[in-house]
Amino acid sequence: MHEGLNIRSEIGRLRKVMLYRPGNELLNLSPDTLGPLLFDDIPFLEEAQREHDCFARMLADEGVEVLYLDELVAEALDAVPGARAEFCERWLDEAGLPGRAARGAVRELLDSIDDTRALVDKCIEGVRADELDLSPTRAASLADLMLTDRNAGSPLVIDPIPNIYFTRDTFSVIGSGVSLNSMLSRTRRREGVFGEFLLRYHPEYGGTPLWYTSDRPHNIEGGDILVLGPDVIGVGISERTSPAAIDELAARLLWGEPESGVARVFAFSIPHKRSFMHLDTVFTQVDVDTFTVHPGILGTLVVFELTRGAREGEVGIRRLDGSLDEILARALGLDAVRLIKCGGDDPIASVREQWNDGSNTLAVAPGRVLVYQRNAVTNDILSREGIELLEIPSAELSRGRGGPHCMSMAFWRDAV
Numbered sequence: 001m002h003e004g005l006n007i008r009s010e011i012g013r014l015r016k017v018m019l020y021r022p023g024n025e026l027l028n029l030s031p032d033t034l035g036p037l038l039f040d041d042i043p044f045l046e047e048a049q050r051e052h053d054c055f056a057r058m059l060a061d062e063g064v065e066v067l068y069l070d071e072l073v074a075e076a077l078d079a080v081p082g083a084r085a086e087f088c089e090r091w092l093d094e095a096g097l098p099g100r101a102a103r104g105a106v107r108e109l110l111d112s113i114d115d116t117r118a119l120v121d122k123c124i125e126g127v128r129a130d131e132l133d134l135s136p137t138r139a140a141s142l143a144d145l146m147l148t149d150r151n152a153g154s155p156l157v158i159d160p161i162p163n164i165y166f167t168r169d170t171f172s173v174i175g176s177g178v179s180l181n182s183m184l185s186r187t188r189r190r191e192g193v194f195g196e197f198l199l200r201y202h203p204e205y206g207g208t209p210l211w212y213t214s215d216r217p218h219n220i221e222g223g224d225i226l227v228l229g230p231d232v233i234g235v236g237i238s239e240r241t242s243p244a245a246i247d248e249l250a251a252r253l254l255w256g257e258p259e260s261g262v263a264r265v266f267a268f269s270i271p272h273k274r275s276f277m278h279l280d281t282v283f284t285q286v287d288v289d290t291f292t293v294h295p296g297i298l299g300t301l302v303v304f305e306l307t308r309g310a311r312e313g314e315v316g317i318r319r320l321d322g323s324l325d326e327i328l329a330r331a332l333g334l335d336a337v338r339l340i341k342c343g344g345d346d347p348i349a350s351v352r353e354q355w356n357d358g359s360n361t362l363a364v365a366p367g368r369v370l371v372y373q374r375n376a377v378t379n380d381i382l383s384r385e386g387i388e389l390l391e392i393p394s395a396e397l398s399r400g401r402g403g404p405h406c407m408s409m410a411f412w413r414d415a416v
């Protein structure tokens with residue numbers, strides 16, 4: 001048993017991880033909502049679940065304890081009297097439902113669900129108008145009527161939360177604390193509520209030190225945070241993560257109480273576009289001195305190092321010169337690191353496989369990583385370079401634009 005949280009690297013033997021198995025929320029995706037809900041296509045649910053179960057089984061076979069987000073949230077809500085009702089109200093606020101009567105009808109629907117995990121799953125699934133008892137006579141406002149009128153409104157009163165299977169993003173374990181992230185998009189901000197309650201009320205994880213909180217105005221997402229070593233993290237300045245959020249996070253990690261153990265924060269500026277969405281779609285660590293990288297990033301990077309400044313509470317910032325491998329070697333305290341290019345030197349394979357998360361790997365131990373099976377060119381190169389691969393079937397899971405690293409939140413790793 002590994003109690004609590006302990007993440008001081010990206011590669012130490014993985015002991016405990018949090019996943020979320022895709023569920024009925026994917027059935028509430030439709031062509032018109034793909035854009036705002038950040039999907040590129042609609043996955044075939046049954047197959048996505050089969051692939052995800054295979055992912056979870058491979059982790060378990062490696063001796064990793066696999067926890068599920070919805071189960072943890074349900075345990076948290078059951079642990080404290082009143083937590084379930086508080087969660088429902090908070091989730092309703094975040095859903096942004098305009099009509100008062102509609103809100104009451106959704107609350108009734110939630111209250112009719114006995115099992116708390118089923119309640120949590122319902123909140124992820126979304127709510128359709130035809131599930132509600134909201135006759136025109138009960139509707140209190142135009143907003144209520146528009147929500148439920150077959151000809152005027154959308155069939156969905158509350159959207160699904162389909163990206164929640166990317167558990168990497170809404171909160172990030174750093175050391176034995178957590179950055180509860182402030183997500184950029186509306187759909188992903190709604191995910192934050194689940195982490196918030198887990199970290200507030202869960203018997204084991206409640207009371208975890210928070211290095212950042214989701215109510216902060218500056219956006220930061222977990223895919224941009226890589227724990228490179230016991231005292232050093234990397235953060236992407238990206239489409240999703242603003243420099244101001246990194247300033248705040250760094251100040252807290254470097255100076256706050258309780259101590260985080262972090263003494264250096266490397267901020268990597270990456271292009272603001274969907275294929276480079278987060279730092280972990282650009283590079284991930286596969287061994288003590290080895291990373292797999294998107295070749296598109298080589299040569300274009302601006303990097304800063306943030307450390308304690310001279311005066312209490314002050315953060316010193318230095319712009320770093322050098323290539324990505326030199327900067328990563330400096331961060332890890334090594335003479336050199338090896339970068340393995342996603343897709344090798346083939347310009348089409350490299351962009352195609354990066355689009356399908358070829359450089360988004362999850363290490364279960366140094367030199368042993370989970371990868372998507374579909375990225376054959378990259379996987380072949382990694383194997384030839386001596387990295388042991390566990391390949392996950394990935395035809396459907398990849399349609400959400402995230403790989404094994406995005407689909408997992410590591411809770412506990414042994415020291416390297």
Ligand SMILES: NC(=O)NCCC[C@H](N)C(=O)O
Pocket residue numbers: 037038039163166168169188222223224277278280281400401402403405406
């Ligand atoms: N860390 C990651 O890169 N996560 C993948 C998130 C994919 C999701 N569809 C999103 O756009 O946020």
